[in-house]
Amino acid sequence: MSVHVFKLPDLGEGTVSAEVVNWLVKPGDVLKEDQPLVEMSTDKAVVEIPAPVSGRVLTINGKPGDVIAVGSELATFDTAGGGAAPAPGKAAAATGGTTPAHASAAPPKQPAPASAIAAGESAQVRASPATRRRAQEAGLDLASVAGTGTSGRITPDDLQTALAARGTPASAGAPPTAAKPAGTKAAAAGEVQEIPVIGIRRVIAQRMSEAARSIPHFSYVEEVDISALHAMREHMNAIAPKGAAPLSYLPFIVAALVRALQRYPQCNAHYDAAREVVLRHRAVHVGIATQTSEGLKVPVVRNADQLKLRALAAEISRVTTAARDRSAKREELSGSTITVTSLGKLGGIASTPIINMPEVAIIGVNRAVERPMVVAGAVAIRRMMNLSSSFDHRFVDGADAAGLIQALRDLLEHPATIFIAE
Numbered sequence: 001m002s003v004h005v006f007k008l009p010d011l012g013e014g015t016v017s018a019e020v021v022n023w024l025v026k027p028g029d030v031l032k033e034d035q036p037l038v039e040m041s042t043d044k045a046v047v048e049i050p051a052p053v054s055g056r057v058l059t060i061n062g063k064p065g066d067v068i069a070v071g072s073e074l075a076t077f078d079t080a081g082g083g084a085a086p087a088p089g090k091a092a093a094a095t096g097g098t099t100p101a102h103a104s105a106a107p108p109k110q111p112a113p114a115s116a117i118a119a120g121e122s123a124q125v126r127a128s129p130a131t132r133r134r135a136q137e138a139g140l141d142l143a144s145v146a147g148t149g150t151s152g153r154i155t156p157d158d159l160q161t162a163l164a165a166r167g168t169p170a171s172a173g174a175p176p177t178a179a180k181p182a183g184t185k186a187a188a189a190g191e192v193q194e195i196p197v198i199g200i201r202r203v204i205a206q207r208m209s210e211a212a213r214s215i216p217h218f219s220y221v222e223e224v225d226i227s228a229l230h231a232m233r234e235h236m237n238a239i240a241p242k243g244a245a246p247l248s249y250l251p252f253i254v255a256a257l258v259r260a261l262q263r264y265p266q267c268n269a270h271y272d273a274a275r276e277v278v279l280r281h282r283a284v285h286v287g288i289a290t291q292t293s294e295g296l297k298v299p300v301v302r303n304a305d306q307l308k309l310r311a312l313a314a315e316i317s318r319v320t321t322a323a324r325d326r327s328a329k330r331e332e333l334s335g336s337t338i339t340v341t342s343l344g345k346l347g348g349i350a351s352t353p354i355i356n357m358p359e360v361a362i363i364g365v366n367r368a369v370e371r372p373m374v375v376a377g378a379v380a381i382r383r384m385m386n387l388s389s390s391f392d393h394r395f396v397d398g399a400d401a402a403g404l405i406q407a408l409r410d411l412l413e414h415p416a417t418i419f420i421a422e
Contacts, residue, residue: 001080003058006073006076018067020040020067029057040068064199222387223386253342256412260408266400268284269360283306288319351364364389371384
């Protein structure tokens with residue numbers, strides 16, 4: 001037996017540890033090199049770590065929710081192949097470490113079936129772990145599926161289409177029941193279910209608590225008549241080049257925000273608490289709060305101030321799609337200087353968004369609805385939208401916060417001015 005000890009690698013940007021989210025293998029499984037091994041969560045994103053070598057998994061270190069230091073043992077492999085996995089005690093002795101309690105209780109594993117090894121052949125295909133699991137359970141080789149996602153990534157819809165074309169029953173293509181994370185207690189009818197807070201959800205909880213605890217939030221709500229903006233948007237969609245994605249309100253709002261920040265640069269800033277310094281940014285890197293299956297992520301549209309409207313719309317679509325399908329790079333999920341958050345049709349009348357630290361402002365977009373309004377002394381139906389925003393009152397005075405939102409309102413109510421250079 002030849003034992004390979006795999007230690008948690010440096011995941012970049014000064015990461016010193018990562019949290020185990022989900023093991024994609026178990027002791028006894030036979031893997032190919034680069035086949036998905038484990039999902040780890042950093043403070044930026046969930047990262048899928050592949051197997052460094054081909055071989056049989058001897059031990060895995062950590063259960064979902066455990067934090068592993070960079071350089072610590074993550075898993076061990078028998079790279080010689082062949083025989084059954086050794087007894088847990090022998091594996092621990094061979095690796096010079098300890099076997100996790102949850103692994104030592106498991107009996108020796110039989111060799112993995114050939115189908116499990118073959119599934120590793122398609123591990124190079126770009127797809128999420130859930131999509132891979134669905135394909136494997138349905139007996140479908142992902143290499144035969146055309147991906148329509150970013151860089152050819154296979155989306156859940158791509159997989160569903162392939163399964164339907166093959167005639168696979170819906171039940172075979174349905175997402176498998178998620179394995180319960182360690183520590184989850186199944187609840188009988190009428191009982192309470194305990195769900196461990198791990199991964200992205202834990203990071204969100206920690207960040208929201210820290211932001212609410214340390215930042216004196218000041219919220220400001222303003223209503224905006226977007227009737228003219230709506231008409232411009234409808235016209236631009238009608239004359240759009242063939243194949244162009246329809247424009248939503250969001251790229252117009254971001255473009256207007258870029259213009260408004262020229263007058264209120266104190267809102268495009270970070271607060272460095274360690275040095276007690278406010279960092280005003282010349283470039284505008286807009287975070288787009290995005291709901292994903294794993295919770296809220298904030299992918300970043302970099303240099304939004306340099307992009308024209310359709311390029312801005314395309315980039316917003318690209319980064320939010322990458323955040324949802326987990327293809328976003330780490331650097332695409334950090335570095336925003338101000339954040340825009342919108343629930344679209346679920347946006348409600350008003351909200352009190354929590355600032356995305358270390359930023360000092362966040363712009364909340366509420367639902368657009370038609371309402372009767374008094375215009376030039378007469379009642380008229382207008383399309384209205386509220387902007388609900390929060391500011392760090394330590395560094396943004398109330399007058400400046402109101403000034404920014406009113407400037408944004410004026411631009412949106414007269415949308416041609418968004419594109420006219422002063």
